[in-house]
Each structure stands twice: as C-alpha cells, then as structure tokens.
Amino acid sequence: MSMEKKVAVAVCTGMDQPLATVSRYAGYYVLEKLRPDKTVLLCTPALIGGVKEDVTFAKENPVLVINGCRERCCEKIVNEAKGQIKAIINVDDVFKEHKDLQPESRAKLGPKGMKLAEIVGELAAKKVDEILAEVNNSGR
Amino acid sequence: MSEGMISRVATRRILEERDDVVTICLPLFLAGGQEERDFAKENPCITVDGCSKMCALKGVKMYGKVQPKSSIVISEIIQKDKHLKPKSKSKIESEDEKLVHETMRIIKKQIEKVKEREE
Numbered sequence: 001m002s003m004e005k006k007v008a009v010a011v012c013t014g015m016d017q018p019l020a021t022v023s024r025y026a027g028y029y030v031l032e033k034l035r036p037d038k039t040v041l042l043c044t045p046a047l048i049g050g051v052k053e054d055v056t057f058a059k060e061n062p063v064l065v066i067n068g069c070r071e072r073c074c075e076k077i078v079n080e081a082k083g084q085i086k087a088i089i090n091v092d093d094v095f096k097e098h099k100d101l102q103p104e105s106r107a108k109l110g111p112k113g114m115k116l117a118e119i120v121g122e123l124a125a126k127k128v129d130e131i132l133a134e135v136n137n138s139g140r
Numbered sequence: 141m142s143e144g145m146i147s148r149v150a151t152r153r154i155l156e157e158r159d160d161v162v163t164i165c166l167p168l169f170l171a172g173g174q175e176e177r178d179f180a181k182e183n184p185c186i187t188v189d190g191c192s193k194m195c196a197l198k199g200v201k202m203y204g205k206v207q208p209k210s211s212i213v214i215s216e217i218i219q220k221d222k223h224l225k226p227k228s229k230s231k232i233e234s235e236d237e238k239l240v241h242e243t244m245r246i247i248k249k250q251i252e253k254v255k256e257r258e259e
Contacts, residue, residue, distance in 0.1 A: 014165040015148055028230035041229065043144075045195035048170040048203070054193075073167035080171075107152050 005135050007035075007086075007128045008042040008061045010078050012068030018103035019091045020068035022117045025109060026091070027066050029121030035128045039064075044074055047081035058083030062131045066124060067091060086134070087127040094120050142226035143214040144190030149232055150243035151188050154251075161251060170199045177204045184254045186210045188247060209257070210250040217243055 011027035014020035031039050042063065046054035058081050065075045065088045078085055095101070095116060103113025155163055164185075169176040180200060185208045187196040197211045218225055223239040226232070232240060 012167060013144070013148075014167050015152060015163050016165045016168075020165075025230065032230065043193075043195070045166060045170065045199060046193050049193060049195035049198040051193050051195065071165075071168050071171070071173070073165070073171035073173075076171040077167060107156070 005061055005132065006038055006040045007131050008058055008063045008083070009039050009124065009128075010042040010044050010058075010063055010065045010074050010083075012066065012074045012091075013044055014068055014073065015106065017069050018106045018109065018113060019095060021106050021109055022095075022103055022113060022120060023066045023068040023074070023091045025114065025117035026089075026120035026124055029118060030124045030128065034121060034125040038128055038132060042078070042083075044077045047083065048077050055081050055083075060084075062086040062135055064124060064127050064131060065089070066120065086131045089120060089123055089127065091116075091120055094123065142190075142229050143218070145229055145232070146214045146226055146236065146239055146243055147188045147190045147196075150240050150247060153240070154244055154247055158251075160255070166196055166199065170203055172203075177206075180204045180206045184209045184258055186212065186247065186250050186254060188243075189213045191215045209254045212243070212246055212250060214239075214243060217246065 009027050009031060012020040012023035031041050042058055043054050047058055063078055063083045063085045065078055065085055067074050067090045070092055075088055098116055101112045101116035104110035155161060164176050164180055185206055187200055187208045189196045192215050200206050200208055226236045
C-alpha cells in the first residue's frame with residue numbers, strides 16, 4: 001500500500017517586497033483553508049540548508065511553487081534541491097492582471113492585498129487538484 | 141513553522157523602528173543574489189532563525205562565506221523563557237505578543253553589541 005501523496009507548497013520567504021507577503025498569505029490560505037488535507041508547507045530555507053527530511057519530502061512529493069517577485073528564488077531553491085516541481089504560480093503575473101489590488105506594504109497587505117492573496121490561493125488550490133489528479137492517475 | 145513567523149515579525153518591527161538596520165532577502169541570498177551576498181560580506185550580520193534547523197545561519201555561512209556576528213533562535217527563546225509556542229503560521233495572536241517583544245529586545249541588544257564592537 002502506498003502512502004497518499006500530498007502537494008508540498010513552497011512560498012516566498014522574503015521580507016523585502018509586498019508580493020512576497022502575498023505569496024506567503026496565498027500559501028497559508030491554501031494550506032489552512034482551501035486544501036488543508038492535501039497540502040503541506042515546504043520550508044525553502046531548510047532545502048538550501050540541506051535539512052534531510054525537508055529535502056527528501058520535496059523529492060518524493062509533488063511541489064507547487066508560489067513565487068513572490070520576478071527573481072523566482074523559491075523556484076530556484078526547490079530546483080537546486082532537486083524537488084519535483086509540478087506547477088508554478090508567479091504572484092507578479094497575477095498582480096499584472098489585477099493592478100487594482102495593490103498591497104499596502106510588505107508588513108500589512110490591507111484589504112486589496114488580501115484579496116490578491118485569496119485570488120492567488122484559489123489558483124493554487126486548482127493547481128493542487130490538478131497535480132493530485134495527475135499523480136493519482138499515473139499511480140494506477 | 142510558526143517560529144519563523146515570529147522571527148519575521150520581530151525583525152520587521154525593528155526595521156520599522158530604526159534606520160541603522162536593513163534586512164537581506166534570504167531566499168535571494170540563498171538562490172545566488174550577488175548583491176545580497178556582497179552586502180552581507182561588507183556589513184555585520186545578525187541571523188534570526190525560527191527553529192533549531194537554523195537555516196538562516198547555515199545559509200549565510202555556507203553560501204555567503206560570512207560568519208554572522210550574532211545568531212538568535214526563536215525556539216531557544218521559547219524554551220528558555222517558557223513562552224507558549226505560537227499556534228498560527230500566518231498571524232500573530234495576542235498571546236504571541238510577549239514572545240515578539242522579547243525577541244525584539246534580544247535583537248536590539250545584539251545590534252547594540254555588534255555596533256559597539258564595530259566602532
């Protein structure tokens with residue numbers, strides 16, 4: 001019997017930019033509200049620090065990356081750790097489509113920034129479902 | 141990790157209070173951002189880690205070839221002062237404020253120590 005796969009969600013841990021904060025809140029929204037039983041938060045600093053349990057988890061489970069800014073550090077770090085990236089969401093791309101949802105600051109997203117985080121979170125939830133459908137089909 | 145959130149909030153509040161500290165974007169630093177790495181080499185660095193994995197400290201040492209002047213770990217503060225572990229990864233609850241304030245006090249003390257040594 002194989003263990004049921006969960007999607008490892010990797011979010012931006014940067015503190016410099018509001019879009020990094022949006023990435024984190026979007027991740028928490030999926031993890032805590034939208035798909036709590038299907039997702040696990042991936043600690044990206046632990047991947048680069050070579051923490052075995054985190055690296056193994058990223059290699060053995062499908063990963064959804066939510067990049068904050070155009071530097072795409074989160075994605076680079078997961079790739080560096082040879083994690084299985086199955087889908088990528090770039091918050092800056094989503095923001096381009098919702099220019100009216102400008103977050104207030106990196107510390108406080110405000111109602112518009114929170115709305116942007118929810119939109120990203122909903123996109124992420126769809127990706128989680130697609131990833132798990134693909135993983136489950138390939139396992140049959 | 142909820143301790144990571146305490147690390148971020150305490151650090152961010154200090155950044156808002158003072159103009160003699162800056163934050164390095166850790167993911168960018170770890171992913172190869174040369175500007176971030178050069179900055180850490182040229183300026184005294186304090187790491188504020190969430191848990192005992194101490195990835196910020198390890199990352200700064202490993203990838204930046206920098207020995208931080210001070211290292212703070214939230215899980216050690218929780219253990220030492222018998223604080224309650226924060227429940228949420230995403231928001232600070234009122235019962236977490238004491239831990240945030242204690243972390244800020246420790247960070248500020250370390251900043252002053254580092255500044256004294258550098259002068």
